[in-house]
Amino acid sequence: xxxxNRRTVAAVTASAILIxxxxxxxxxxxxxxxxxxxDFSQKGQPPSFAHIFGTDxxxxxxFVRTVKGLSISLVVGAAASVIASIIALVVGVTAAMxxxxxxxxxxxxxDVFMSVPHTxxxxxxxIALSRGVIGLLIGVAATHWVTLARIIRGEVLQIRSQxxxxxxxxxxxxxxxxxxxxxxxxxIPQFFVGLILLFPHAIMHESGLTxxxxxxxxxxxxxxxxxxxxxxxxxxxxxxxAFFPGLSLVILVLLIDKLGNTLRFLFDPKxxxx
Amino acid sequence: xxxxxxxxxxGYDKSHNILDGVSLAVQSGERVALVGPSGCGKSTLSQILAxxxxxxxxxxxxxxxxxxERGFCPxxxxxxxxxxxxxxxxxxxxxxxxxxxxxDDFLSALGIEKAWLNRYPAELxxxxxxxxxxxxxxxxQTKFIIADEVSTMLDxxxxxxxxxxxxxxxxxxxIGLLAVTHSxxxxxxxxxxxxxxxxx
Numbered sequence: 152x153x154x155x156n157r158r159t160v161a162a163v164t165a166s167a168i169l170i171x172x173x174x175x176x177x178x179x180x181x182x183x184x185x186x187x188x189x190d191f192s193q194k195g196q197p198p199s200f201a202h203i204f205g206t207d208x209x210x211x212x213x214f215v216r217t218v219k220g221l222s223i224s225l226v227v228g229a230a231a232s233v234i235a236s237i238i239a240l241v242v243g244v245t246a247a248m249x250x251x252x253x254x255x256x257x258x259x260x261x262d263v264f265m266s267v268p269h270t271x272x273x274x275x276x277x278i279a280l281s282r283g284v285i286g287l288l289i290g291v292a293a294t295h296w297v298t299l300a301r302i303i304r305g306e307v308l309q310i311r312s313q314x315x316x317x318x319x320x321x322x323x324x325x326x327x328x329x330x331x332x333x334x335x336x337x338x339i340p341q342f343f344v345g346l347i348l349l350f351p352h353a354i355m356h357e358s359g360l361t362x363x364x365x366x367x368x369x370x371x372x373x374x375x376x377x378x379x380x381x382x383x384x385x386x387x388x389x390x391x392x393a394f395f396p397g398l399s400l401v402i403l404v405l406l407i408d409k410l411g412n413t414l415r416f417l418f419d420p421k422x423x424x425x
Numbered sequence: 426x427x428x429x430x431x432x433x434x435x436g437y438d439k440s441h442n443i444l445d446g447v448s449l450a451v452q453s454g455e456r457v458a459l460v461g462p463s464g465c466g467k468s469t470l471s472q473i474l475a476x477x478x479x480x481x482x483x484x485x486x487x488x489x490x491x492x493x494e495r496g497f498c499p500x501x502x503x504x505x506x507x508x509x510x511x512x513x514x515x516x517x518x519x520x521x522x523x524x525x526x527x528x529d530d531f532l533s534a535l536g537i538e539k540a541w542l543n544r545y546p547a548e549l550x551x552x553x554x555x556x557x558x559x560x561x562x563x564x565x566q567t568k569f570i571i572a573d574e575v576s577t578m579l580d581x582x583x584x585x586x587x588x589x590x591x592x593x594x595x596x597x598x599x600i601g602l603l604a605v606t607h608s609x610x611x612x613x614x615x616x617x618x619x620x621x622x623x624x625x
Contacts, residue, residue: 314510315520317477322524322561323497336514 164410179218205391217396220374228354234292236346243303261297269294274365287366291353299345340418347411351404374400426453428569433483447625454599458612461622467605471573475502501562505574507554511546518542525564535560552583569601
């Protein structure tokens with residue numbers, strides 16, 4: 152794919168994500184909350200003009216529930232990926248700049264985190280923090296910085312070995328000056344690509360864990376809750392209960408993943424071929 | 426004032442040393458050429474003398490004290506590849522002032538045009554970049570310069586210009602110069618004292 156095409160893909164996916172985010176938040180705020188209340192006269196209706204995603208077993212509008220659910224997923228995904236990326240940047244740069252025992256200690260810590268399956272770790276952290284948005288957010292953020300931290304550490308080590316870093320050191324510049332002025336600007340593309348690629352991952356964890364019952368409380372219309380509840384009714388033929396919310400989630404996740412991968416190619420074409 | 430390497434032992438791996446008990450001294454204001462074939466370890470010794478590499482054993486002394494680890498190093502190295510010695514994301518004006526703030530007369534003496542200060546390294550040629558590398562190490566605090574094959578990649582006219590300025594400033598400021606080169610002709614032309622790497 153040519154560079155021009157990648158730019159177009161990045162612009163199109165970024166615009167599509169932006170439109171979805173605006174639609175979810177602005178549209179979500181305009182939608183009546185009454186649509187979330189039970190209305191047994193409307194229960195179990197398939198998709199129609201009145202209810203485009205159908206209604207559930209309590210007669211709630213599935214479109215409104217999906218929009219509200221996506222807004223929660225977006226908030227958790229964004230917050231968790233931002234926190235995880237910042238942790239990764241600080242840890243990666245510190246390890247590579249500190250070298251010696253600092254680097255050994257950080258690597259040991261990364262190995263420990265990587266040796267535990269992160270889904271199990273998120274569940275444990277989420278339960279320890281009484282579940283809910285905060286427990287899930289901290290669980291996802293605390294387990295997703297490791298891979299990016301290792302990538303950033305490797306990049307910083309490579310930049311550190313450049314002659315201009317040695318020259319800067321011999322001009323009397325402090326490690327902090329070198330990290331801030333020489334190294335961090337080189338890390339910005341990796342940081343943002345890492346952050347964007349973590350975003351869909353975090354959303355999937357939020358939905359996955361909520362689906363399994365370890366995430367959001369049942370009263371919140373999170374996509375994971377919607378899917379979990381839908382499971383009971385799929386055998387009755389009410390596939391719309393899982394299909395539309397699931398499809399919306401998949402489209403959002405794939406779009407963000409596509410944007411992240413396209414930006415990765417754009418920022419570093421050589422690296423992306425590996 | 427002098428810079429002295431005493432019994433330097435260095436190898437990139439544990440089993441093999443490329444420098445084995447190397448000693449060399451350069452006095453303030455002296456011009457010394459270190460001559461040797463490619464790959465013999467000249468650049469490695471330059472890196473050690475400038476404090477960029479730590480030897481397995483032996484010490485580099487500046488004025489009979491170990492080379493300072495912090496602050497501006499009085500021994501400055503000019504690299505063979507200027508494009509690697511300059512941050513590609515910095516404009517050259519910023520690169521230049523990282524070390525010190527030279528005035529316009531100094532820059533024009535080195536053949537640096539003011540418009541270049543607003544450019545990125547990729548917008549200049551190798552010779553133009555090397556002028557910046559030379560200008561930034563010629564800070565008033567610099568007492569010794571190690572010039573590691575600084576003109577190898579340049580055309581003859583640029584080579585002559587660069588050496589002319591470098592030698593003139595070194596003489597004016599009484600800076601000691603160690604010119605590292607594989608060219609005996611160039612060494613004989615610029616330095617009164619020649620040191621064969623093999624004899625160290």
